[in-house]
Amino acid sequence: MNDTHTRAAAKAATVSARISPVGGLDILSRNEVARLRGASDSGLHALLRRCALAVLTSGSISDDPRAILEQYPDFDIQVLQQDRGIKIELSHAPAQAFVDGQIIRGINELLVAVVRDIVYVSTQLEQIGVDLGGSAGLTQAVFEILRNARILKPNIDPNLVVCWGGHSISRDEYEYTKLVGYQLGLRGLDICTGCGPGAMKGPMKGATIAHSKQRRRHNRYIGITEPGIIAAESPNPIVNHLVIMPDIEKRLEAFVRMGHGIVVFPGGVGTAEEILYLLGILLHPDNAGTPFPLIFTGPRESAAYFEQIDRFLRLSLGDEVAQHYQIIVDDPSAVARAMIKGIDKVRHNRLDTRDAFFFNWALQVPLEFQLPFRPTHEAMRALQIRHDRPRHELAADLRRAFSGIVAGNVKEEGVQAIERHGPFDIDGDADIMHALDKLLQAFVQQHRMKLPGGAAYVPCYRVLTA
Known part of the structure; x- marks a missing residue:
């Protein structure tokens, strides 16, 4: 230099x-x-x-x-x-x-x-003929970006755990994410997160100690972000592989295509968006029977958080949705053991279906989960959050609702739209709207929208419950 x-x-x-x-x-x-x-x-x-x-x-x-x-x-x-x-x-x-x-x-x-990543997406995808208008082409784009980043590793047994959760969490919740990461690391599992602070940093920090104790080298601490969110969630210093996907939809698809299991810690609207994205995919009829371990976990004082999430999911998507996730409270070792068991099922399924270990080609991701959603006031009001829709389609629009709130909270384009035109309106079936409003109020009261110590949170949304 x-x-x-x-x-x-x-x-x-x-x-x-x-x-x-x-x-x-x-x-x-x-x-x-x-x-x-x-x-x-x-x-x-x-x-x-x-x-x-x-x-x-x-x-x-x-x-x-x-x-x-x-x-x-x-x-x-x-x-x-x-x-x-x-x-x-x-x-x-x-x-x-x-x-x-x-x-x-x-x-x-x-x-x-x-x-x-920014230059590759802007110059290379079109040159290699990727069709960004269809489902197969969008999945191919995710694959090409990850391959160009040298993230995909062949000849490695499934061992990548994706950890989701909020950047604005309590100290006790943060310490718990480290304990879970430590237990995962002791069992030889690598960590992938959204790359920011809080629940995205803690599991990596815990895993580094465990990997060191096991004398394990060539560890992967993968951070996947996108341009609209990176300024609000700068990469934490443990990330040793960073990938910037062009939008939130490709970011989410990268998580589920690469990951062999997902652990969800307490969070806010971004975490709720991630949960609905994955559950919407798993609820699709084409993915019936596909193993994908999904564990919700937190310290004992966060048990009520997951009770709220569970109630909202059951009310909006039906009790059957709970078959796709497991809730483990205040037991990091149990989380790690359950994840190992779940990943073993993933491994056998990939062998049976002859699918790659490093990229889940067999998982069907519907186009409505892939097309970029631009959260304008018109688009947010047009969401069809109704019980009479197929469950995976309802999950897709619920995911978009939370995505719009994320944009209004922290993405520059969304923040500017709220400043110009006021809060987003979200409408739908009355019981879902009441449950959604109650859930969002709990997020605000628990300081899951903004970091504590800042200005009082002003909602960027208005849930129409009347």
């Missing part, structure tokens, strides 16, 4: 540097380098800048999508072309990403992932 200097900024200390990328982008053709260079000069630049800044502020606890950009208004990133590859030029970057003038290696690797 050269040309490094530090200046005192009005709001935060910054560093400008020209760095050599590590962990990827090391062997490139001239055409590939030219495409990367072009991206920094094109309409992708704003997206690249926002995601790069999120990585450089890894560990930030703010969930305001505009706060970091306001803190570093002069930050910029450019991709520079050289015959031997590329250099990444950072101007007025957060000083916390550097030690004695040198960028922290892990942050360098995450920065490479940002450049790699």
Whole structure:
């Protein structure tokens, strides 16, 4: 690294540097380098800048999508072309990403992932002929992005546990996620999360200790995010494989295609969205009998949270939905043992169906779970949340409702829409609306919408219960 200097900024200390990328982008053709260079000069630049800044502020606890950009208004990133590859030029970057003038290696690797994924999606998918209008093509796009990120590992028995849960959780809940991660790690399981803080960091932290005790190397701590959420949930420092999917739908599909089982910790609307996404898929008739271990767990003081979730799911989707998940309270070892048992069933099923261990091709993901949902006020009001629909279709629209609330809470486009036009309206069958309103009120009261200590939460939604 050269040309490094530090200046005192009005709001935060910054560093400008020209760095050599590590962990990827090391062997490139001239055409590939030219495409990367072009991206920094094109309409992708704003997206690249926002995601790069999120990585450089890894560990930030703010969930305001505009706060970091306001803190570093002069930050910029450019991709520079050289015959031997590329250099990444950072101007007025957060000083916390550097030690004695040198960028922290892990942050360098995450920065490479940002450049790699954003440019690849914008330039490569169309060139290789992926049809983004059909279900098969959308699944192929998810596969191509993960393969390009070198995340898919053949010849490894199923061992990847996806952990979902909130970034805004209590200290006791966070400590519990570490205990579960520790028990999973002792049993040789790798961890995949949404890459942020809270329940996305705790399982990775626990697993690192367990993997070290077992002298296990080549561990995977995979973080999967998307551009709309990364600024509100910067990657935690344990993530050693970062993938930025182009939208929330492909992010969710990546979780279920890669994961061999899922553990859900307490969370808020984003966690509810994830739960409904997976349950909607498992409720589809084409997936009947497909093993997919799903465990809801938390410390004893969080038992009421899962009782609320369970009641809402049963009321909206029927009691049969509970066959697809298991609730384990305050017992990390039991969670790990149940997950091992469930993954063993997944392994035998994949062998029987001749499906890959590293990517679940056989799982049917309906198109309504794949098409990107843009949560406008019109789209939110048009959701058909009614009992007379097939359960997987109802789950799909419930998922969209929670996705819209996530957007209104933390995604810049959603926040701006709420500021201009007021809260989203959500309508449907009266009993579901009353249950939804009660669930969302509980999330607010438990500080699951925003980090405690911030301004009072103002709902970005209005549930029509009359």
